């Protein structure tokens with residue numbers, strides 16, 4: 001599925017429909033011209049059908065004023081008809097007039113808003129329209145004998161050609177095959193759909209038939225049943241009279257005159273009422289005179305309701321497509337990224353390898369460690385030498401000598417892994433003399449990234465064995481990133497963001513960017529209305545002011561709570577399940593359900609933030625980190641100073657994925673990775689990654705500022721949402737307080753809110769949120785104020801509050817009284 005998606009995406013990237021930029025005036029003029037031309041074509045063709053014989057002789061002389069033609073559009077009509085219908089496609093040529101007319105309307109009526117016909121859709125319309133025309137023309141070619149006009153010359157010739165090679169039967173089969181292809185690809189008609197359509201139709205017919213029959217039967221039964229009742233009575237009365245006259249004693253109780261009949265009548269009436277669930281009844285007759293009969297009643301199987309509302313909605317409208325609003329969004333093409341390797345592959349310097357090997361063997365020999373085998377894996381920046389020590393050498397010995405060996409090899413960036421987990425060998429990583437740059441382009445283009453079946457795929461770079469390293473941010477679920485200044489942290493953050501820009505539609509992911517340095521992430525301003533999220537009323541989506549960060553973090557906490565609430569209501573455990581359910585139209589948007597994009601919070605310079613805001617940021621960050629994974633909020637926090645007062649225990653415990661570029665001291669490395677090694681890195685994107693278990697050395701992909709600029713410009717120049725993704729409003733401690741009925745301190749939208757609540761007779765904050773487009777907090781505060789004013793009742797748990805004012809007129813009276821107080 002995901003593979004299909006990527007291939008589709010690839011084709012979309014490769015094939016670009018040329019976009020002609022016309023001014024609105026040009027569009028109107030061109031649109032009208034095409035509409036007129038379409039109509040002209042239509043009438044030319046139509047009249048050509050009737051007048052072609054009469055005009056045939058004039059065709060060769062067209063152009064001169066003296067020529068008289070019968071065609072309604074005169075010489076032009078005769079010429080067009082001759083060209084398109086006679087010489088061309090026969091009756092199928094009408095498609096051209098229709099397509100031309102539609103294109104005209106599209107341009108004339110400002111297209112997008114009225115007809116939702118984008119350039120690409122128009123292109124598809126033409127392509128399919130022309131193919132259909134060709135098919136029709138060739139198919140009508142079968143009837144050439146009867147009327148040569150039907151398929152036109154093209155239809156006839158192609159049909160003839162097919163028949164020469166395939167015979168009549170073969171040609172018919174081929175045309176039938178193309179018809180099937182058209183139905184399946186264009187109209188999306190599959191055998192399943194056809195059969196489900198017919199079974200639905202059959203069911204409907206059956207139901208209406210049943211209903212009619214039952215109606216009929218009820219009335220008939222009533223008539224029939226009343227007849228035996230009267231005849232029974234009559235016969236019984238005569239019998240009684242006879243018996244009386246005969247002087248016999250009569251036991252009236254033995255013959256309940258009408259109990260049977262009335263029962264039957266009852267049951268008949270009932271059977272029509274409960275038509276669908278009526279049990280199946282039958283009677284087993286007695287075998288002989290001594291036996292008694294038995295009535296058997298069998299309950300019918302309950303009907304399965306397959307046609308639920310959701311499946312019907314999906315059948316009618318297809319799955320919900322979150323990308324529909326920006327359906328023409330084009331992912332940035334790979335060409336925007338620079339290829340730093342310029343086609344060069346990793347070159348192996350034999351001499352360097354040999355020299356390093358000799359030094360390793362010699363150094364280890366100095367410590368009396370014999371080597372049985374040594375092998376090398378060449379990576380982009382470092383080469384891993386894997387050593388199998390001679391039998392009897394204890395690994396702990398090598399581990400203890402780690403620092404000494406590193407010192408003896410005396411090169412920056414040496415890291416000793418003793419043993420390599422799962423291998424039982426010892427690894428020594430030695431930096432290459434000529435490290436190669438891992439370009440972002442190479443990792444984005446790699447199949448590993450393109451085919452990654454991940455929610456939020458991040459292509460970090462390449463591992464030591466030169467494999468592209470792709471991880472899923474959604475699984476991490478949060479990441480800490482550390483590194484001394486100038487070691488590649490900002491490039492790393494850009495690589496993360498670029499990966500997401502190349503893989504996720506704006507509807508699927510939103511970024512909250514916090515950049516106290518004010519310069520690192522500013523480039524992303526251009527994609528504000530596509531990919532960024534911000535607080536309501538804030539001007540810039542990228543947060544550079546530390547005081548605003550607190551509001552944003554708290555707002556994210558509110559978003560988190562809201563998301564949990566709607567997930568609970570939808571009975572989903574996580575965002576993936578929820579979105580799948582929403583796409584399948586099982587959740588009603590009228591109940592506050594919506595497609596939830598992932599939110600990625602990126603904080604650069606976290607140390608700075610902690611220093612200025614301390615607990616105020618730490619608490620919401622820790623809360624988000626603890627709880628936000630299931631509802632699709634993921635945090636990436638970067639810092640230069642990975643000291644314990646910045647990366648506190650609480651934060652560390654909730655960030656299992658850690659990335660470290662080169663740090664100054666071993667202690668920093670320990671703080672971030674819980675082990676040394678990051679102090680031994682060589683910088684320039686050389687990094688260690690851990691998700692809790694083993695530590696992987698990666699060369700981070702390099703993406704330069706101009707590349708990011710090009711990508712953001714490409715995205716920013718496309719049609720965008722009207723605004724950035726708006727986060728819930730958060731009002732700090734200083735905001736209004738609850739239950740104080742101070743008229744002056746009431747919210748500006750108090751009155752409007754009161755009217756909404758009274759009209760709906762439902763005191764719920766979410767109703768206000770929806771109708772007034774407010775944040776959760778503000779809506780909640782208004783509800784509290786409404787309670788204080790006596791318009792709504794008290795909190796009633798999960799139920800909506802009671803509304804104490806019955807209608808708008810009473811509300812008006814209420815406000816008037818309040819004013820006069």
Ligand SMILES: Nc1ncnc2c1ncn2[C@@H]1O[C@H](COP(=O)(O)OP(=O)(O)OP(=O)(O)O)[C@@H](O)[C@H]1O
Nearest residue numbers: 437484485486487488489490491684685700701702
């Ligand atoms: N992956 C990489 N490959 C090659 N060179 C890199 C890579 N990452 C960074 N560099 C080099 O290192 C320089 C500094 O990188 P970067 O700006 O990311 O550092 P930083 O850690 O963010 O520094 P600061 O914290 O001061 O902003 C870059 O300009 C680039 O030349």
